[in-house]
Amino acid sequence: AAPGGSAAAAAAPASGGHSADEEDRADFDCSICFNLLLEPVTLGCGHTYCRRCLRNALRVNRHCPMCRAPTYVAANEQPANVLLTRLIERKFPAELAARRAEEAEEVREAEADRLPIFVQEGLLVYPTQPVTFNIFEPRYRIMVQRCMEGSRRFGLQTTPASTVGVVVEINSVRQVSVGVLQIGCRARSRYRTRATAAVEEGTGGLLYADIELLEDAPLAGADAAHAQRLRGILAECVNRMLSTLPPTTVRHAENVHGKMPGSVVPFSLWLSSMLATPVAHRMADLATTSTLDRLRRSYAFLRLLDRQAEAAQRAAAASGGDGGGAAAGGAGG
Ligand SMILES: [Zn+2]
Ligand SMILES: [Zn+2]
Incomplete structure (x- = not known):
């Protein structure tokens, strides 16, 4: 223009x-x-x-x-x-054309960094995982409407005040009963909130946040080599664990967490998702931009499991097969 x-x-x-x-x-x-x-x-x-x-x-x-x-x-x-x-x-045809182009750009930008927020206590979904929600709270039904008018995306957080969450994209919306929408979604990227933007008036508390997407810092030099080595050790360890489980359990795990990714960054997130670690551990894994940091935490957790299992075996042997649980608890501390 x-x-x-x-x-x-x-x-x-x-x-x-x-x-x-x-x-x-x-x-x-x-x-x-x-x-x-x-x-x-x-x-x-x-x-x-x-x-x-x-x-x-x-x-x-x-x-x-x-x-x-x-x-x-x-x-x-x-x-x-x-x-x-x-x-x-x-x-004003020329100025109008310029305004249209400008607005299209602004909408793209606004959608990229401001999202309505869906709070689900204690629920952590990792990037690329499919997830389904039943939506019945009025403010979240409005959220679904807003999503479908725009980018189909919302932010999933475990508390309203969380500074880290996951962008979730809606693929399908179905009315399953009166007042209940079932939305089929897929988790996309992790984000960090820059600011809680606003509560939309008249929605009963639909929250918006300004976000920025989180990506791991590129691995270089010795760190890259170290991460690859850790990936190898951890993958072997997980495969050993999976081989002891019934095939139906393994298939179920794959449906929830996906198959083991080859490259190191998605692998580190996949492993964090697979392991039944405490919520604080998982939050830290989602919040960090250091792949190595995430892999090390998983490694420490698996080592802890190993030590607990060994301690339980020793205790069982010493007491003739009873009281393994208490000894394992002690070794964990
Ligand atoms: Zn205007
Ligand atoms: Zn007026």
Whole structure:
């Protein structure tokens, strides 16, 4: 748009007089974003805003931002003002095209870093895992609606105040009974919350957070070699454990956690998901950006299991087969 604009300016008469269109151009500005109105929506009070500006404003409170008149329009459903739309298309086509491109970009960015938050106490889902939820709380039914209007994504956290969570993408929505939606999802990336953005008014407490995606720092040099070595040791250890389990249990584990990944970063997350470690341990595994850190924690946990098993065996041998449990508890401390 900028090139188009400057070309027009260059072609204007040397006298530099403003055309009628330029003079009343400001009348077509949105008083929320101070840009040319995009998809103008007019409220009952007569004030007009861009659809997206209005939607964001009404999420904070349901009043006209100019005159404070209460409003009940649904910003997504209210038809655009036909006359204004036509006038803007005719008078400012280049600027309108630029605004459309700009908004598409902004929507992508906003969706990338602001998500509605779904809180499930104690539930940790790891990236790439499938997961299904039954949604019945009103605020989360609204969340599903918001997701389906936009990027289909929400943030899953174990508490409202968590600073770490997992982006979850909705693949399917099904009404399973009155007031209950079943959503089929897949966990995507881990995130860290930069700030708790807002609670959407009128939703009974639907929370939004500004997030940034978490990725492990690249492994280099000695660390990379060390991580590969640890991966080898841990993979062998897990395969040994799996070989002692019935095939149905192994299949079930694969359905929940996926198959063992080959490369080291997904492997470290997969292992963390597989091991029945304490929640604090799993949270640390999701929060860290150090693959080595995560692998070491899993290694320490497996060593602990080994020592406990050995201690239990020794105790069982010493007492002729009884009282193994107490000895194992002591060895764990
Ligand atoms: Zn606007
Ligand atoms: Zn108004």
